[in-house]
């Protein structure tokens with residue numbers, strides 16, 4: 001049995017340049033899909049998967065994200081006075097207890113690997129998860145929970161994966177696959193953003209990881225990779241051989257909310273999941289057929 005995963009790290013200290021000008025003041029993870037910020041979905045997915053400790057890696061400025069996770073007693077009182085029970089649930093459900101939540105600052109956006117390294121004091125004690133809120137996943141059970149089930153049997157490093165068109169391999173970390181049963185693939189290597197012609201496969205890593213703490217030994221070296229950034233993919237690749245590395249094609253649909261098209265698609269898809277909104281959205285879309 002693999003050692004249980006209790007901690008999840010949420011790196012949200014990037015610049016979010018694809019969402020400027022909104023991200024000039026609004027952290028990307030606070031963009032709402034329908035009515036909930038991306039970070040709320042991500043944290044709820046982790047709690048559903050049994051995660052006990054939530055660590056957010058945020059940028060150096062004072063952050064709305066920190067405020068969002070604080071209790072809102074005055075608002076809850078005002079809602080109670082107005083008998084707004086559903087709204088009281090909405091502001092507090094799926095949020096971690098304050099003592100289970102920590103914030104770490106990444107002073108400079110030096111890359112995803114560096115952001116994870118910033119959380120080492122919380123994460124280095126055992127296996128841990130990394131969740132990128134911009135990859136919003138519509139799945140039941142959630143993607144991380146599906147991964148936990150596979151991880152319990154396999155151990156090692158496990159990432160969520162998706163097949164991408166070959167012309168898009170230069171946007172993702174790509175697995176060099178040795179075995180593949182259509183659901184689970186075992187990798188002998190990883191390459192960050194390879195040119196389509198050089199990509200060892202078209203199986204891409206998306207923003208859910210379960211990692212062994214050994215990855216910190218490599219992140220400690222602070223080596224720069226693709227784009228001059230300290231890449232998580234490079235540190236994970238360096239551990240292959242010491243620990244097995246698998247990619248899981250999860251059941252569900254991923255929306256790349258780091259970009260505008262994915263974000264718009266996510267809003268439509270999540271609205272279509274809601275009884276109160278689906279008929280109106282369908283009617284609206286008919287007009288655009």
Ligand code: UTP
Nearest residue numbers: 011012013014015016017018109110111112115
């Ligand atoms: P992205 O690659 O989407 O980068 O990061 P970004 O900077 O947020 O967005 P663009 O490309 O400029 O529009 C993936 C995740 O890793 C975090 C981001 O906040 C996002 O959740 N990240 C990235 C960090 O926390 N620190 C970094 O140095 C880089």
